[in-house]
Amino acid sequence: MPLFRLSERLDFPPAWLARSDGLLCIGGDLSAQRILLAYENGIFPWFSESEPVLWWSPDPRLVLFPSNIQISRSLKKKIKKNYFYLTIDHAFEETILSCSKPRRKEYSGTWLVEEMIDAYVHLHKLGYAHSIETWKEDRLVGGLYGICLGGIFFGESMFSFEKDASKIALVALAHRLKQYRFDLIDCQVTTNHLLSMGATEISRNSYLDIIQKSVKRTDIKNIWNLDIPLMVPQPAVLNG
Numbered sequence: 001m002p003l004f005r006l007s008e009r010l011d012f013p014p015a016w017l018a019r020s021d022g023l024l025c026i027g028g029d030l031s032a033q034r035i036l037l038a039y040e041n042g043i044f045p046w047f048s049e050s051e052p053v054l055w056w057s058p059d060p061r062l063v064l065f066p067s068n069i070q071i072s073r074s075l076k077k078k079i080k081k082n083y084f085y086l087t088i089d090h091a092f093e094e095t096i097l098s099c100s101k102p103r104r105k106e107y108s109g110t111w112l113v114e115e116m117i118d119a120y121v122h123l124h125k126l127g128y129a130h131s132i133e134t135w136k137e138d139r140l141v142g143g144l145y146g147i148c149l150g151g152i153f154f155g156e157s158m159f160s161f162e163k164d165a166s167k168i169a170l171v172a173l174a175h176r177l178k179q180y181r182f183d184l185i186d187c188q189v190t191t192n193h194l195l196s197m198g199a200t201e202i203s204r205n206s207y208l209d210i211i212q213k214s215v216k217r218t219d220i221k222n223i224w225n226l227d228i229p230l231m232v233p234q235p236a237v238l239n240g
Helices: 030-040 073-080 092-100 112-123 164-178 202-215
Strands: 002-005 025-026 052-058 062-063 084-087 129-136 139-149 150-158 185-190 200-202
Touching: 030 112, 030 139, 052 073, 062 202, 073 164, 084 164, 092 112, 092 129, 092 139, 092 150, 112 129, 112 139, 129 164, 139 164, 150 202, 164 185, 185 202
Parallel strands: 002 025, 150 185
Antiparallel strands: 025 052, 062 185, 062 200, 084 129, 129 139, 139 150
């Protein structure tokens, strides 16, 4: 497949025209309108500091259906001990900056460059980007962030400064999304870490079919209300 070059015009080629490695097009900008249009069409930006803006739509696509979250025995024990507490959107900028720091290869993701950070902070201010934060006492030790459209949470990145901190954030997010009948969490790129927590690969065509309907849903309540406590339920409830 050819590699498409974007112009100033606000559009994308069809996602199914992506190359075998998932790369679809190059260029364009990181305006809020373009990023949201990309997600609506199964595309996301992913590039490093030395590269131009690159847009991807991998096949297969890694997704996590909220009811399929898997919790290891050790994580169940930590949840029962209430080792951490969690918040929503209390520290978005600190979360995304923490995600940009170097981490082990298995946690995946291209290092977030300043242009990407600025773009997602702007999307947060517009009400599209959200974060789940994990705290130990008054210190941010883990979390994740992504974009919410309709019944989809498009996960972007996660980090842990303490063992299991990001996992617990993902468990809490999946439970909240299950409660409010979200369709799925988009995990984008396959990693063993996410597979171990219940994520699964589906074809690009299946993924596009799901998001085409889900991003247009208007029956989803606002789950990002700061007045709603974010709890990690006991494992028996999570696995139910």
